[in-house]
Amino acid sequence: xxxxxxxxxxxxxxxxxxxxxxxxxxxxxxxxxxxxxxxxxxxxxxxxxxxxxxxxxxxxxxxxxxxxxxxxxxxxxxxxxxxxxxxxxxxxxxxxxxxxxxxxxxxxxxxxxxxxxxxxxxxxxxxxxxxxxxxxxxxxxxxxxxxxxxxxxxxxxxxxxxxxxxxxxxxxxxxxxxxxxxxxxxxxxxxxxxxxxxxxxxxxxxxxxxxxxxxxxxxxxxxxxxxxxxxxxxxxxxxxxxxxxxxxxxxxxxxxxxxxxxxxxxxxxxxxxxxxxxxxxxxxxxxxxxxxxxxxxxxxxxxxxxxxxxxxxxxxxxxxxxxxxxxxxxxxxxxxxxxxxxxxxxxxxxxxxxxx
Numbered sequence: 001x002x003x004x005x006x007x008x009x010x011x012x013x014x015x016x017x018x019x020x021x022x023x024x025x026x027x028x029x030x031x032x033x034x035x036x037x038x039x040x041x042x043x044x045x046x047x048x049x050x051x052x053x054x055x056x057x058x059x060x061x062x063x064x065x066x067x068x069x070x071x072x073x074x075x076x077x078x079x080x081x082x083x084x085x086x087x088x089x090x091x092x093x094x095x096x097x098x099x100x101x102x103x104x105x106x107x108x109x110x111x112x113x114x115x116x117x118x119x120x121x122x123x124x125x126x127x128x129x130x131x132x133x134x135x136x137x138x139x140x141x142x143x144x145x146x147x148x149x150x151x152x153x154x155x156x157x158x159x160x161x162x163x164x165x166x167x168x169x170x171x172x173x174x175x176x177x178x179x180x181x182x183x184x185x186x187x188x189x190x191x192x193x194x195x196x197x198x199x200x201x202x203x204x205x206x207x208x209x210x211x212x213x214x215x216x217x218x219x220x221x222x223x224x225x226x227x228x229x230x231x232x233x234x235x236x237x238x239x240x241x242x243x244x245x246x247x248x249x250x251x252x253x254x255x256x257x258x259x260x261x262x263x264x265x266x267x268x269x270x271x272x273x274x275x276x277x278x279x280x281x282x283x284x285x286x287x288x289x290x291x292x293x294x295x296x297x298x299x300x301x302x303x304x305x306x307x308x309x310x311x312x313x314x315x316x317x318x319x320x321x322x323x324x325x326x327x328x329x330x331x332x333x334x335x336x337x338x339x340x341x342x343x344x345x346x347x348x349x350x351x352x353x354x355x356x
Contacts, residue, residue, distance in 0.1 A: 058082070062099035065090035065117040065191065066184050071101055074180030075113045078105030090188065091195040093119045093162070113177075115149075115184060116167040119192055123161060123280050125303045125314035129255035129271035131245040132211055134178060139205035141186045142252045142275055145178045152185040153252070153278055154192055155199030161280025164188035178208055209249040214259075217242045223256035223270055225344035230331050237324050242267070250349050252278050258330070263323045267330045268337075271316035272345050279314050291338055292355035304342070308351035317341055 060067050061082045068080050084099035097118070104112040133144040136152070143152035149167040166185045168177070183204045190201030222228040223246045236242075246256035252275030258268040273279055287296040294304040294315065302318045317338060321327040331337050342354045 061101035062117045063088055063090040065099065065188050066101070066115075067187075070180075070184055070187060071103060071115065074115065074177055074184050075103040076105065076177075078103040078112070090117055091119065091192040093121060095120070114169070115181065116169075117184075117188055118165050118167070119188070120163060120165060121159075121161045121280050122163060122278055124298060124316070125273045125279050125305075126255070126269060126271040126316035126318060129247075129253045129273065129316065131247055131255045131257045133247055133255065134208040134211055135247060135249040135251065135253075136182065136205035137207045137209055137249065139203050139207075141189070141202035141205055142278070143182065143185055143189075143205070144252075145182050145208060150178075150181045150185040152182070152189040152202065153275070154189050154196075155202045156277070158193050158196060158198035158277075159280075160277050162192070163278075164192055179205075182208065209247065212246045212248045214243050214245040216240055217244045217258060222258070225341075225348060227347075228340050228344040230337055230340060231333055233322070233325050233328055233330055233332055235325060235328075236322070236330060241324055242330070250274060254345070254349070260323055265320065265323060267320050267322045269316070269318045270341060270345070271314075272349060273314040273316070274308070274311070274349055276312040276314075291335075291342055292353075294342060294354055304338075306351075306354055308346065308349060313349070313351065315342060315345065 058068060058080060061071060061080060062084060071080055072078075080101060080103055082099060082101045085097045088097045088099050090099065095118075098116060099118075100114050100116045102112050102114040130144070130146045133146045135144045136142060141152050143150065143163070148169055149165060151163045151165045154162045154164070164185050166181055166188065168181060186202055186204045193199040193201065218224070219232065220229045222230055223244055241261060242258055243261045244256060244258050247254050250272065252273065254272040254274070256270045257266045259266050290296045290304040292306075294306040297303050297305045297314070302316055304315050305312055306315070307313065319329055319331060319334075322330040339355055346352075346354045
């Protein structure tokens with residue numbers, strides 16, 4: 001072959017010829033390169049599949065407290081892990097036990113959200129009555145999504161006051177996760193009921209009530225209760241200093257807080273529990289007559305019980321000193337507050353007159 005012919009041959013042919021002399025071919029090289037790329041891609045895909053999904057992860061968490069699908073529905077996609085105390089039993093009432101399930105999402109698992117599970121007994125009428133709560137509606141289950149989690153009461157036939165709780169630690173920033181977290185609480189309540197053989201699984205709520213708006217106090221209709229016009233301390237600062245927030249529904253409870261907006265301190269709290277199974281206060285703990293046909297109950301002068309339409313109903317009123325008043329109480333006439341509250345709140349829930 002002369003020099004001119006060699007000069008005009010395609011470069012690829014000359015490379016193939018050179019490599020073929022060493023036992024290589026273009027096809028072999030391309031296959032080898034493709035194999036390397038495939039291995040790299042498979043490795044990256046495997047890492048992504050492991051870190052961004054729950055592949056090879058648990059099907060349930062915290063001893064069966066919730067399925068992985070339910071946790072994903074509440075917190076979003078990702079890899080699920082759990083951390084729990086030794087001997088953790090999801091249906092036990094034991095504050096010393098704990099279990100937290102976490103969903104991590106991200107290439108390095110650097111974005112995570114967690115939920116914790118537990119059962120407890122509510123003994124105070126105001127214990128779980130939070131004014132920022134979203135109450136269960138149109139579903140059959142009794143419970144609420146509160147700042148930082150949700151709780152659901154065990155169904156009829158189960159011990160009074162026993163509820164399942166799911167905590168998030170978000171301090172009310174659960175946003176779009178509220179419905180999913182509510183379903184986790186209802187699921188745990190059903191599991192606890194089955195374990196105790198005291199009722200069927202309660203149906204999950206189809207909707208939640210809206211969060212009540214925080215607004216300036218209406219001193220003529222405190223907490224939105226018509227006719228509840230209370231007397232304040234004479235040196236109270238009335239101009240936008242205090243704010244009120246109340247739930248937008250009354251079942252299974254209604255709640256309102258009056259807060260000193262400068263310090264963020266609640267100075268008066270009101271609650272009405274219309275679901276008697278929510279409070280574990282047996283009749284033998286009741287004390288003397290309080291106001292009208294109501295009776296003091298519990299260990300302090302903050303709860304009274306009466307009947308409304310044949311159901312035991314609890315009313316709660318507590319107070320703290322107001323920083324704006326140099327540690328004085330904002331509403332000093334406790335008896336007047338109680339009587340106005342029982343009258344106005346009783347009318348709001350359709351209760352027979354409590355006071356003569």
